[in-house]
Amino acid sequence: MEFFDSMFISASGMRAQGQRLRVIAENIANAESVGETPGQDPYRRKVIAFKNYLDRGLQADVVKVSKVGTDPSEFRRRYEPGHPAADDQGYVSYPNVNSLVEMTDMREAQRSYEANLKVIETSRAMLSRAIDILR
Structure with missing residues (x-):
């Protein structure tokens, strides 16, 4: 059963990083979005926060998005x-969006997503080998 637990935990990490990538993509898409009228605020950069959540079925901590907020820094x-x-x-x-920061965050989210995917692939291979041994 621990093989499946590790897969579920990694899947929660992949979901969280997928949401992070969507927020980053929105920031990049709106990096030059200004107000339509004088004095109107432009697009404000969004930031994402994660939290640990106890999954009672797994009896393990998984990661979830706690909130998507806005960056209070000054506009350019x-x-x-x-x-x-x-x-x-x-x-x-x-907008207070720095494309270099967004690209760095994107790379970090991508690496985290890939690491979680590797855990799932490894767990699946180990489970497959265990079943082969039992045959």
Whole structure:
């Protein structure tokens, strides 16, 4: 039964990293999304938080997304007086998304996803070998 437990635990990690990748993709897609009118806030970067959750069926901790929040950091500002979203001083607020940070987070999420997938593949191979031995 421990083979299946390890697979379920890894699957929860894969689900969490999949959600993280969706949030990162949304951030990258909106990296240049500004407000439509002067003074309107642009897109605000989203961040994801995880938590341990006791799965009573497995009697093991699994990972779940606790919340998807927003990054409170300041928006980037550029001087573009002709832009429709420019304020009185001619500055346009751009999202607080840093593409380099997002790509680094994406790579980390990808590696975590792959590690969990490897655990499932290894557990499956071990279970298969155990069944072969019992035959």
